[in-house]
Structure formats: C-alpha cells, structure tokens
Amino acid sequence: MSRRLAVLISGRGSNLQSIIDAISARRLDATLRVVVSNRAGAAGLDRARAAGVEALHLSPKPHADRDSYDVALAELLRARDIDLVCLAGFMRLLGQPMLQAFRDRILNIHPSLLPSFPGLEAQRQALEYGVAVSGATVHFVTDGLDDGPIVSQAAVPVRADDSVESLASRILSEEHRIYPEAIQLVLDGGWELRGRRFVRQS
Numbered sequence: 001m002s003r004r005l006a007v008l009i010s011g012r013g014s015n016l017q018s019i020i021d022a023i024s025a026r027r028l029d030a031t032l033r034v035v036v037s038n039r040a041g042a043a044g045l046d047r048a049r050a051a052g053v054e055a056l057h058l059s060p061k062p063h064a065d066r067d068s069y070d071v072a073l074a075e076l077l078r079a080r081d082i083d084l085v086c087l088a089g090f091m092r093l094l095g096q097p098m099l100q101a102f103r104d105r106i107l108n109i110h111p112s113l114l115p116s117f118p119g120l121e122a123q124r125q126a127l128e129y130g131v132a133v134s135g136a137t138v139h140f141v142t143d144g145l146d147d148g149p150i151v152s153q154a155a156v157p158v159r160a161d162d163s164v165e166s167l168a169s170r171i172l173s174e175e176h177r178i179y180p181e182a183i184q185l186v187l188d189g190g191w192e193l194r195g196r197r198f199v200r201q202s
C-alpha cells in the first residue's frame with residue numbers, strides 16, 4: 001500500500017511542489033495525505049489545494065505553549081495514519097509530543113551543508129563566511145536545531161559574483177531534486193541509524 005506523507009509548511013511551498021510533482025511523475029511512490037501550515041496565508045496551502053490535497057491551517061494562537069500545539073499537530077497527523085512527516089520551510093521547532101509520536105519519521109530540508117550554517121538565512125551565512133561550496137541537506141529531525149542524522153546532501157559551488165538570491169536559487173534547485181529522492185529512500189526501508197549515521201544495508 002502507498003505510504004502516507006504529511007508535509008508541514010509556513011510559506012511559499014516550492015519544496016512541497018517538488019514532492020507533489022515527484023508523486024505525479026511516479027518518481028516518488030507515496031500518497032500526500034495532508035499539508036499543514038502554521039501560517040494562514042501560506043502560498044503552499046494553495047499549491048496543495050490545487051493538487052487536490054487536504055490543506056489545513058493549524059494556528060498556534062489558541063495554544064498556550066509549544067507542547068500543546070505539538071499535541072494537536074500529532075493528533076491531526078495520527079488521525080490520518082501518516083507514515084512520514086516532511087518539514088518543508090516549516091518555521092517552528094518541534095517538541096517532544098511530535099518527536100515521540102513520530103520517532104525517526106520526521107524529515108527536514110535545510111539550505112546548507114550541515115552541520116555548517118544551521119538556523120535562519122543559511123545561504124547568507126554561507127556567502128558571508130566565504131565558503132567555496134555550500135548546498136542542501138535532508139536530515140531526520142531531533143530536538144536540536146537543524147541537527148539529526150543526515151539522509152542526503154548535495155553540494156553547490158559558490159561563485160565569485162553570487163548574491164544571496166543567486167546562491168539561494170541554485171541551492172533551491174538541488175533541494176527540489178534531493179528531497180523527493182531522500183523521502184523515497186527513507187520509505188523504501190532497508191536502512192538503520194548507527195549513532196548519527198544513516199546506513200543503507202546493501
């Protein structure tokens with residue numbers, strides 16, 4: 001049976017779109033069951049609806065703290081039998097209720113070669129630091145910020161004339177390529193976590 005994905009977003013949802021497109025092109029064997037945004041106006045919600053996918057705004061406002069929000073989120077996802085949760089520009093840290101409900105079943109995409117440049121504006125951080133190579137990382141979500149075992153990475157050379165925008169745009173193309181591939185790898189199974197290492201059995 002096709003595995004059930006949830007994608008969590010906060011904004012434009014271009015990575016969400018790459019997942020939708022990979023599923024339609026049968027490059028990703030999964031069903032996108034629900035898209036959840038913590039922000040009402042997220043453009044990604046429209047992308048989900050246009051693809052016929054349930055799109056929900058789960059507002060943090062009625063929740064006194066992060067745990068209470070996470071309990072509601074975990075319930076929503078459990079009610080839909082979600083196998084794998086994919087963060088795609090979701091601008092909130094997940095706490096224990098989500099991490100325990102979906103242990104080793106939450107992925108994130110980050111626009112740098114982790115562990116370099118975690119946090120916000122990773123592309124600006126890389127450019128200003130002066131690295132020659134940056135990139136994108138898909139990793140499991142743990143309680144550390146942009147921490148957790150790495151599933152896949154792609155390198156993107158920094159050019160002398162790069163702006164934050166031009167570098168971010170080339171990194172984004174790689175994000176769109178590696179995220180659906182990494183999701184498929186994880187869904188395929190035949191891997192284990194050895195400490196921090198994502199190891200595929202041959």
Ligand code: GRF
Pocket residue numbers: 009011012013014015016044088089090109110111172175
């Ligand atoms: C991406 O750069 C992703 O790596 C980061 O947030 C951005 C989200 O972009 N976590 P989009 O909403 O997928 O277009």
